[in-house]
Amino acid sequence: MHPLAERISNQDERALAKAISTVENDSEEKLELLKDIHPMTGRAHYIGMTGSPGAGKSSLVNRLITYLRKQSLTVGVVAVDPTSPFSGGALLGDRVRMAEHFTDPGVFIRSMGTRGSLGGLSRTTKETVRLMDAFGFDVILIETVGVGQSELDIMKIADTIAVVLNPGSGDVVQVFKAGIMEIADLFVVNKADLSGVPKLLAELESMLDIVKHDAPWRPPIVKTVSVRNEGLEELWEKMQIHFAYSKKSGEREARRKTSLEREVIEVVHAEMMKKLVEQEESRDKSWIEEVTSGSVDPYSAAVRLLEDYVGRQSLRGRGWEGEKERSFDGEG
Numbered sequence: 001m002h003p004l005a006e007r008i009s010n011q012d013e014r015a016l017a018k019a020i021s022t023v024e025n026d027s028e029e030k031l032e033l034l035k036d037i038h039p040m041t042g043r044a045h046y047i048g049m050t051g052s053p054g055a056g057k058s059s060l061v062n063r064l065i066t067y068l069r070k071q072s073l074t075v076g077v078v079a080v081d082p083t084s085p086f087s088g089g090a091l092l093g094d095r096v097r098m099a100e101h102f103t104d105p106g107v108f109i110r111s112m113g114t115r116g117s118l119g120g121l122s123r124t125t126k127e128t129v130r131l132m133d134a135f136g137f138d139v140i141l142i143e144t145v146g147v148g149q150s151e152l153d154i155m156k157i158a159d160t161i162a163v164v165l166n167p168g169s170g171d172v173v174q175v176f177k178a179g180i181m182e183i184a185d186l187f188v189v190n191k192a193d194l195s196g197v198p199k200l201l202a203e204l205e206s207m208l209d210i211v212k213h214d215a216p217w218r219p220p221i222v223k224t225v226s227v228r229n230e231g232l233e234e235l236w237e238k239m240q241i242h243f244a245y246s247k248k249s250g251e252r253e254a255r256r257k258t259s260l261e262r263e264v265i266e267v268v269h270a271e272m273m274k275k276l277v278e279q280e281e282s283r284d285k286s287w288i289e290e291v292t293s294g295s296v297d298p299y300s301a302a303v304r305l306l307e308d309y310v311g312r313q314s315l316r317g318r319g320w321e322g323e324k325e326r327s328f329d330g331e332g
């Protein structure tokens with residue numbers, strides 16, 4: 001067994017930190033480490049928190065940590081957040097509170113910024129979640145900012161996806177357009193101390209009537225004022241109800257299956273790319289000139305690279321025979 005995996009199974013926080021660096025740096029030993037921790041995963045409740053910049057996700061995560069610790073639950077946090085609470089954004093009070101969590105052995109917080117990009121931010125984030133799961137945290141909170149494709153992708157690892165909205169922000173239309181409505185399990189109307197709450201609730205309900213009219217789970221809407229600790233109890237209650245529903249209905253299993261399937265493909269994709277780049281770096285990349293001069297089209301060049309990589313036989317019969325004889329001089 002990988003020594004870090006062994007130490008993670010003994011709840012060694014320094015080993016967890018090192019393991020996360022290993023996946024961030026896309027180290028050689030990463031796959032072996034992930035392989036060894038895999039049997040230890042599957043117990044934690046993964047909760048995704050997403051929403052527009054400044055919606056109050058970090059404040060909510062922060063307050064939720066305090067709340068969960070009072071219930072004797074341990075919490076891992078992955079903040080995919082270039083503006084972490086330490087680089088600005090959050091109020092001083094929140095920063096102090098966040099700092100308190102750092103000395104609590106029942107809490108582990110990791111920010112993923114550009115550091116996570118060596119192996120791809122989305123993949124690194126998911127692998128970090130798996131490591132935290134293996135460590136044994138009861139709840140893992142994943143904060144992502146924005147509602148773009150990579151956030152959606154990261155969110156899909158979660159058992160429960162909470163979307164944080166604000167009154168007076170026009171968020172609903174954004175969320176609808178980005179396809180978040182379909183994947184949300186729960187809506188949090190944060191900053192419920194501001195005006196415009198009834199309007200937002202009405203908009204949200206009518207969107208849900210359309211999008212979720214025949215869905216087995218209608219996402220509940222919870223109002224919170226995170227800066228005043230209001231609504232946290234109800235938020236946690238709804239998260240747990242969703243988790244219970246998800247386990248009972250088979251939804252959790254289905255998501256886990258899809259998620260693992262995607263992870264396998266991602267690993268294959270990333271490892272193949274690495275090998276392909278290695279292969280090309282050791283060669284003269286003559287195709288660059290052929291493609292730019294127009295003597296070879298990009299598609300034939302791509303297939304040629306692939307064929308060299310996987311071996312010619314494997315791509316036969318896909319309509320490419322003959323093409324290469326025409327496209328590449330001589331050695332087809």
Ligand SMILES: Nc1nc2c(ncn2[C@@H]2O[C@H](COP(=O)(O)OP(=O)(O)OP(=O)(O)O)[C@@H](O)[C@H]2O)c(=O)[nH]1
Binds near residue numbers: 057059228
């Ligand atoms: N009035 C009010 N302000 C809030 C509430 N929750 C958060 N805020 C404020 O909103 C601002 C943004 O809060 P964050 O928690 O940093 O929001 P975030 O969604 O994590 O922001 P990014 O990570 O930068 O996208 C801060 O100034 C908070 O104090 C709330 O319930 N009411």
Ligand SMILES: [Mg+2]
Binds near residue numbers: 059084085089
């Ligand atoms: Mg934040």
